[in-house]
Amino acid sequence: MNISVDGGAICPSHGRFFGNYIFTRNLLESLQKYDTKTAYHVYTFCQKPPWFPRSSKFLYLPLRPKTFWLTCRVSVEELRSRKDIFLALNQAIPLYTSSTILSFSHGLSFYFFPQLYKDMYYALKDQLAPMIKKSKYILVSSWRVKQEMQAIYPQYRNFVVNNYGVPFDMMTYVKKKRKKFFLYVGMNHPIKNIDFITKAFHRFRQQRGFKEYSLFLIGNLNEYEDKSHNIKVFDSTSRGELRNLYGEATACITASFYESYNIPVLEAISQRCPVIGLRSAIIPEFKSYVFKANDEDEFIKQMNNVVEGASKNINLDYIKKMFSWKKYVEKLVSLYNESKPI
Numbered sequence: 001m002n003i004s005v006d007g008g009a010i011c012p013s014h015g016r017f018f019g020n021y022i023f024t025r026n027l028l029e030s031l032q033k034y035d036t037k038t039a040y041h042v043y044t045f046c047q048k049p050p051w052f053p054r055s056s057k058f059l060y061l062p063l064r065p066k067t068f069w070l071t072c073r074v075s076v077e078e079l080r081s082r083k084d085i086f087l088a089l090n091q092a093i094p095l096y097t098s099s100t101i102l103s104f105s106h107g108l109s110f111y112f113f114p115q116l117y118k119d120m121y122y123a124l125k126d127q128l129a130p131m132i133k134k135s136k137y138i139l140v141s142s143w144r145v146k147q148e149m150q151a152i153y154p155q156y157r158n159f160v161v162n163n164y165g166v167p168f169d170m171m172t173y174v175k176k177k178r179k180k181f182f183l184y185v186g187m188n189h190p191i192k193n194i195d196f197i198t199k200a201f202h203r204f205r206q207q208r209g210f211k212e213y214s215l216f217l218i219g220n221l222n223e224y225e226d227k228s229h230n231i232k233v234f235d236s237t238s239r240g241e242l243r244n245l246y247g248e249a250t251a252c253i254t255a256s257f258y259e260s261y262n263i264p265v266l267e268a269i270s271q272r273c274p275v276i277g278l279r280s281a282i283i284p285e286f287k288s289y290v291f292k293a294n295d296e297d298e299f300i301k302q303m304n305n306v307v308e309g310a311s312k313n314i315n316l317d318y319i320k321k322m323f324s325w326k327k328y329v330e331k332l333v334s335l336y337n338e339s340k341p342i
Helices: 020-034 071-082 119-127 129-135 143-152 194-206 237-247 261-268 284-291 296-307 316-322 324-341
Strands: 002-006 039-044 058-062 084-088 100-105 135-141 159-160 181-185 213-216 231-234 250-253 275-278 291-293
Touching: 002 071, 020 058, 020 324, 100 324, 129 135, 135 143, 135 296, 135 324, 143 159, 143 284, 181 194, 181 237, 181 261, 194 213, 194 231, 194 250, 213 237, 213 316, 237 261, 237 324, 250 261, 250 296, 261 275, 261 316, 275 296, 291 296
Parallel strands: 002 039, 002 084, 039 058, 084 100, 100 135, 135 159, 181 213, 181 250, 213 231, 250 275, 275 291
Antiparallel strands: none
């Protein structure tokens, strides 16, 4: 079987590796590791990264030009060389492909919060109808997204929940001494509700005995740096450094208005780092492992609880079994088989 893949997300802008990049990279590595029978043709628009799998069944195809890349350039490639299945990893679908389409939806934050996506709302919304019309299956990352998609498109029956696995570079856990800092990991976007995080931290730190605590923001968040109030930004952090930060942080905190998965939460859990989150930022699959809050007061209370020693019972072997890339690929491959023409 020959399968083409939209691998555009492994070409991130400004070298920032969050969200879709982490998902796409781990999926590609998983496919090469756990599905050796299938030939994959990965379309991108950048130079091949050093980590990309080396295999005769795993082809890296940089397509130029980048302009109108998916709609036109990928369509031309699909016309030239027909494949059996097209994996639309980022929800968007080329104008032309004769392959059976399996789409991957990363959530509906733009749908529920259009005011936070002023420049991208209509472009993202316009991807939904073609995805519903043309996709044999639509894979979603959590039960939350499946329920939301079913409510919007009740006529479509083939939504499939497939939880992401623990990233490969977070599979190793080494116990570290916790230090006096809270950690946020993610992009700089209004949906992430960074103002809430900084305000909650300010209030937490004003309490007696907490002046020594810091807030570390990992990402393109320079506008939020405030060293006079112990808020420090790390714009460029390696994955190894990030794993160490999870291991040392008092807690990882998240306050997004919406999350379809929230990979940093799973990364933190895999390093036994306590996680504090607004309920809107936590998918159902993670609720048992997170200190949840409904508002700012509850959020600060949970910060206090963690500082005082509150913890969740985390069985790492169980986490790795439940959130496994091997399991993800097995489920995906089963959909290939169900998509074969009779």
